[in-house]
Structures are given as C-alpha cells and as structure tokens.
Amino acid sequence: MSDVVVRCSGISRTYQEESVPVQALQDVDFEVCKGEFISLAGPSGSGKSTLLNIIGGLDRPDKGDVEVAGVKLNDLNESELSDLRLQKMGFVFQAYNLIPVLSARENVEFIMQLQGVSPAERASRATAVLEQLGVEGMADRRPGELSGGQQQRVAVARAIVTRPVLLLADEPSANLDSATTRELLEMLRTLNETHGVTIVAATHDPIVMSYARRQVNLRDGRIVEDKQNEAA
C-alpha cells in the first residue's frame, strides 16, 4: 500500500454561500498513487478545487477521511496541517502568488528557510531547481519584473524545491497563453516522468488534461469519470 499517496474515502463538503448551502462534494472516494499525473477536470462549481484544497489540507471535509502520505488529516490541528503542507506538499496557484518583495531565488529559498534548511544547502538547491526549470537567468529579479510564464516557473520551482510527496496545482494555466501553457506542462511532465513527482492539477483547460496521464471528471460534487489518458 506504500505507493498510495492520497486516500479520500466518502468525503462530503457543504459551503454556505450567501446563506444558501452549496454541496461542493458528495461522498467522494479518491486515491492517488505515487508517480501519478492526474487532472481533476470539470466546470466551475463541480467541486474540483474543493477536492484539491481538501487533499492539500487547506480545507476540511464535513464527512469522510483524508489520508496523505500515511497521515490522517482529520486528526491534525491547524498547526500540524501547516507543518504537513510545508514538508510534504508543493503548491502552484493560478495567480503564481509569489512574494512580491523577494527575488525569484529568494522566493525559492524562503520556503526552505521556513523548513529550517541550512543556508549553504538552500543556495545550492535553489540554483539547481532554477536551472532545472530554465529560469536561472532571472534568479535575481523580483516577480514584478518577470513574465507570467516565468513567474509560474518560479512558482513551480518553489513548489518542488522541498521535494514534496505531492505537487498540487490549482488552474496552473489560467493566466497563461497556450504556448506558455505547453512549455509549463512539458516541464511538469518531465518532473513527473524523470523525477517521479506526483502531480494533481485541478483545471478546466483541455491542454492540461491532455498532458495528464489520468483524468478525473467531476460534476456537481461527484466523480463522474475516472480514466487513464493513453495519449499522454
């Protein structure tokens, strides 16, 4: 069972939106195995972001159990969830969300600083990952001086530099043109194939779906389809 990274069983989540209850997830079972590249697809409001947030420990289900890397998230308090996210997960957000006052390199080093990595190791790991993602030339620029694609690469660099068990991406291509999206996805695929990084991306972009090897479709809070993508 060691190759199961995420296990969700029977999770439900209801929001109060303007005092109207919205059922975001209904009794969902979902598993992610090590080395997978999964796209969570579906229209807005289908529950894909909620599922991603629950896996990431950012949100809690009303019902059901979530287990990530052998740890049951239901039992953790906020502080422990923070630690889990810091040590085991990488996040890529749709709006890049880099710290604007820090340079690309400092953004990457920052998360290692939080982890308590020594300065020497931080520097070498940051250099390596920025090189790997082809943005080593931009290392000393601040996010405001980078293009959208470059910012997203730095965001990915920050997400993987901690060698997370799981890389979670929420609409990673939302602010990118299709060429840049393809570049980003090539990079994610490389990370997945050659470095064995497990990736779960919530998206409604067909290009992203086409790169993922497994596609899970949600609609109205339920998984309606779970298929392997042979073409990818």
Added chain:
Amino acid sequence: MGEIAQQDRKAADDLDAEAGPAGPSGSSVAAIAWRNLWRNRRRTWLSAGGIAFAVWMLVIALSMQDGSFEIMIDNGSRLLLGHIQIQHPDYQDDARIENTIVDATVLQRRVAGVNGVVSVAPRLQAFALVSSGERSFGAQILGVDPALEASWSTLPTMISEGRYLQRSGEVVVGTTLARNIGVSVGDEIVILGTARKGGVAAVVAELVGTFDTGQSELDRAIVQLPIADFREGWGIAEDEVHVLLVIASSVGRSEKIAGALGSGNSDWRALDWRALMPEAQQTIEMKAIGAYFFFALIATIVTFSVVNTFMMTIFERTREFGMLVAIGMKPGAIMLQLQLEAVWLALLGVGSGWLIAAGFILPLMSFGVPLPEEAGDLLRRYNMPERMYPTFSYTAAWLSAVIMLVGTQLAALIPGLRIRKLRPVEALRAH
C-alpha cells in the same frame, strides 16, 4: 514517519521562536519586513510622516520648555533669591526680625565647603520706611555683603544710574522707588524701622546707585545696604543672619544640595527654589499636565492612523497571506513579520522626527528664539530673558521613541490578530 513529523515540528518551532541555527535568522525576517514596508512607498512615508510629526512636536515642545524653565529658575535665583536659602525654621512663614540663624559664620564656612556650592552670601532683611524730605515709602531693606554680592548676583549689573554698593554709609534702591520718594544719586536717604529689641532702627545713607530689574514689584520695593550698617541700625549681633543664600553650580545640583543640607538639625532649614519660588514650581507643574494631555492626544491620533495603515496593508495582502499559510507558514510567523514591519515603520518615523527636530533646534540653540515685543513684561515677570535658547531634550527624544514604538506595535497587533482567523482557501480567492 513519526520521526519525520517530530523533525517537522521542531523546524516549525524554530521559526516561531526565531531561534536555532537552521531556522531563518531574525535578520532575514526583518529584511523581508523592511522590503514589505516599501511596497507602498507613499503610504509608508505618510505613516512615518505622522509618527515623525508627533516626535517632532514632542521634542520641540519639551526642548523649548526645558530650556526656558531652567533659565527662568536660574535667573530668578541669581537676581535676589539664591538657589537655596538657609533660614531659621520659622522664618519663611514668619519673617520676624528675631528669627535669625546664630553662629552664621561657622555655618557659612561649612556650607561653602560642600561639593557643588559656588557661593554663600549672608543676608539680613527687614521692612522699613524709606524717606527723603517729606516723602516716605515702605520697602524691603536687604543688608548684603557688597563684594560677595557682586560675585554672584545679577542685581549689581542692573545699575541704571550711579554704581553698586562699595562701602559703609551707602545705599542702592530701585529706580521706581527713587522716583517715588523723589531722590537721585548723591542724595541722602533716611531709613526708619523697628529694631530688634524694639525701639527705632534709623539709618542715614547716601544713595550711590539705582537699579532697574525690569520687574516693577522689585524696583518699587527693594533697598540694599551693607550688612554691617544693617547690624548697627537694627541692633543685630555679629554672628546672626536671617538668610544664607547659596548659589550652586546648577539648578539641578541645588535641589540635591538642599536635600542634603536640610536633614538632621532643628536650628535652621534649607529651602530650594521650589520652596522659594512656589509660583514657578507650580507653573511648571501646571504646564507639565497640559503637555501630557497634549502628547497623549497626538500619540492616540497617530496610533489610530497607523492602525488604519496596517488594516489597509493586511486587507491588500490577504491573498499573499493565504498563500503563505497554504505553503505552510504559520499565522504566528506572519504576525511576527507584521510586528517587525511596525518596528521598522516606527524607527523610520522616529528617526526622521529626530532629524527634523534636531535640524530645528540646533540652530536655535546658538541663535536663540527672539520673542515678541509684547511678551516682554510677561517674560520679565517670569524672570525670562528676551531671547529663548532651547536645549535639545534627550528625554523627549527617548520618550517619543518609546511611545511611538509601543503605539505602532499595538497598531499592528490589533488588525494583525485577524490573521489568526485567516482561512487560506478564502484568502487565496481574495483579490
């Protein structure tokens, strides 16, 4: 697994405690805070400007006051009163001619030897009728040691006509009194009072000079003559005085000396300027209360403004905070960062405030502040010079820094508490 979790927790604790060699050094969190401050230059400068303004006001106001109070007291002391007066225990409340200090010579010598004492002058004083021809006025007669008086008192320098006392048989009076009794320098004056043992104390002396202190109460009512003439006229023994005036090296010093001198005897007591010039002491206290009120208000206004600044900052950075929480930073660490930003902001404001205040005060310390013409009488009444020389108040500088640091810490904390309740999922959706 458990081992890793433990390690993880340790790393996180290090961050919270801001310690441990592997954790982020304080300087780097401080550095991020510093850079964050400059994300919105205009806002930072406006907030720092408010702080600087408050600091500036505080330093300027206290510098002007400190300087003027000290001068006011010192001038009053050096004119007639001395920094300290050693008197018979009852003399201050009941200035009777028989309330003298005996063995004054010994005491005078002893006090002169005290560290910080510059000069000790004997005084005999009484009320008497001063007349020339048919005109008479009542006045305070002061028996002084002319040579000694010239060494510390400013009165001998205020002679407007003639000269100051030099030898026996001479007298000086205020200009107004001279005019009132219709005498001028060279004329003879008769002084009639009640002697020690009852009977009439009569002194006839030549007016050698008139003085103009600018305070009409004094110019109308003070007469000085040599102390030996006073003794003879009023029949007071060689070793008795009413008052020993002490001049110290500074006003501040004199308070301590008076305290040390005054303890442990019943033959005399030592009064410092606070007892000799109660009106000055009380004026200072009243002004201080007004000043506290003033600064409390400014500090409150500025703190509210800074609270507002931080509220806006936090509002605008909600998404960033959401991201930081999402990638595993703890709310406590984010709050710490905000507090550090507040420290930087306060330092920036306080520093600028100091600089501006120093830029104002330093030139004034050498050139003085000319005071308006109409204030002249008022200033003389308070023993003030016509130009005011402020002294940079270090107390105000530190006090303002502390007030502003505390104020900004509170200002950051109040809105910062909301970060604890931050929900990353919603925060990330904020724009």
Added chain:
Amino acid sequence: MPFKLLLQLGWRNLFRHKRRNFMLLLAICVAVAGVVVMNSLIRGFQFDMQEAAVANLTGHVKMLAPGYLDDPNIEKSFTLVKDWQPHLPGVELEGWAPRIRIPAVIMSERETRGIQLVGIDPARENISFLDKVELAGDMLSDADDRRVVIGKELARQLETEVGRRLVIITQGIDGRNREAGFRIAGTFDADGKGLEKLFVFTGVTALQNLVDAEVITEVSIKVVSQLDESLAQQGLADSFLDLDVLSWQQLEPQAAAMFVFADSAIFIWFLVMMGALIFGLMNTLITAVMERIKEFGMLRAVGMRPRAVVVQVVVESTLIMLVGVVSGTLIGWLLVLWLSDGGIDLSAYAQGVELAGMRSVLMPRLLVEDLLLVSSLSLVFGILAALYPARRAVKINPLEALRR
C-alpha cells in the same frame, strides 16, 4: 454628473470599508474632541485672567491724572464736578467707582508693611473684586467710614485682628506725612494672597480728610458688553482732555499679553492636532482611490468628467470629516459639561495660578464661535487632504484601468 449622485456615492463608499473608516473616524473624534476640550479650558483661563485683571481695581477703562502711573501719589490727582455721572451715549455701564489710591505704610504694635491705601465709596465697588470676597467682620458702611478693611494675609503678617487699631502713614497734599490711627472693620479673604497683602481700604471721604484735599486719583468704569470698551474709552477721553483714559489692556499689559497668547495657543493646538490627523486621512484617501482604479476607470469610460472625479474624492473626504467633526464636537461638548460640574480644582497650584492671574477653580468655557471655527476649519483640512488623492484619481486612464 449631478452633485446629489456624487454625494450618494460618497456616502455609500464610507460603508465599503467600515472598519477602516471607523478607525479614521476615531482619530478625527479624538482630535476634534481634544481641541474642543482644550479650547474651552484655554477660554476659561483667558476669561478668568481678564476678569481678575478687570476686578483688580482696574475696570475696563480707568481715568487717571497724567503722571500717576509713573509716580503714584496724591499730588497726581483730580476732582470731579459735584454729582458727576459718566455720560456715554450708547454704552451700557455695569458701574463706575471713584477712588483715591496712594502708597502708605501700615503699622501694628508688632510689624510694619508697605501697602496701597485705597479710599472707596463701598456702594460703588460692585465692579471690583471687593464685591466677591469673603469678609470677616464688617464692610465699610459708606464713603465717610473712618475704619479700614484689610486682607486676611496682611492681618496675619501684622499679627492683628478685627476691632484692633493700626497706624497708617501716608503723604498729604502738601507733601508732608500724615499719620493716623484706624480701627479694623473687617478682613477680606480674596482668591490670591497678593491682593490680601497689597490693598487696605477705607472710606474715600475719610481719606480725603486725612490728606487734606477733596480729590480722587482714579475713576474705574466697567461696561456690560466688552464690545463697548473702546467706545467708552473714546467717550471719556473726549470729555476729559486733561486726564489719561486707559483701557485694562494698557493698565495690565501682562494680562493683555497673556490674553493674546491664549488666542494663539488655541490655534497652535488646532493646527498640531490637524497636522497629526492629516497624515492618516491622506493615507486612507489615497488607498481608497488606488483600490478603486478600475471603478474610476469605468466611471471615466462611461463619461464621468475629470472634474467630477475630483469632486467625488473631495466629497468623500468631506463627508468623513463631517461625521468625525460632528461626533468629535459632541464628545468634546459632553466632556466640557462633565468638567464644568465643579470645574477643575487648581488649588494645589495656588501660587502658580495667582502668578498667571487665574482663579483656583478653572471653569471651562465653550464658545459657539470657537466650535464653529473648529468645525469649519476641520472641513477645510478635510478638503486640503483630499486634493492630492483627487489629483491621483484624475490621472487614471480609463483604458488602462479597465485592462487591469
């Protein structure tokens, strides 16, 4: 865009960031309430000081023989025609009092002091501090009363009491000294010891008999409304060409200087408070503009004129200032009411208070003019603070703003 709409928009925007605007309101309230309270204290002080100066045997206007101020003696005196009445058309008088006021020496069995001997008509002294003092024993019965009323402190220093006799020496009209015994009718307890030590009162006719001249040295006049001061002074100066007619400001230059100083103190306070406030106000307004770039862009795109943008920012600033000023004034007013209940006891600083010419209980005085001035100037500050943010808002390019 009609102003009414801008006003409505501005009002709603105030509630967009309730917490933020609430903090700003608090700051404005503190500033305005502080200014109002301080204002009323300074006015109270000013009023006290003026009252004390006028009551100190000065009056609003005083007639003196030329040279009396430099050399106050009985030779510098004048006479009034019999049954003289001040004739000042258009000026309502509170009262007037003729006096002889000359230096004298007073002696008890034990002590001697220099004093001002004042001959009065007791019935006319409703205009001076004598009207309000606490008296032990009797007041002088009339202008012919040959007794004296002295201060409590002087009585203490002379070690004497009501009913005992004192000897007074003063100069007669011929320049020779007169010496006479007086019985003490009563002792007065004034607000300050200075007055108690300085003045000794007797009947004016009695004193005229002593100095051998039916003259007086001064006439004090107190008007009902201060606005008539200069009119009264002018009127008297016109009818007494050979006398000095002086106002209280000329007679008590120290009090007058303090009075002017208090006027400026009010402004300094106001400016400092507004200075501290304006930084926060500008900060909030700029943020309000910057976070609404898109909105302003849209408004411009749909045809709002640049001037209307300026007006909108100014309206918002003025509104928030208005709300702050109204509530601040209200709070300040309540605080002043609270302080007025009994006043502020300054008796611990009695001598400092006396030096400054104040009374030992400070009563705050709230003037409607001051309130109006503070509120209107605050609104001016609100508009000034809005100008820079408004300029920033005008610079917004609609196309760019919408693309963000």
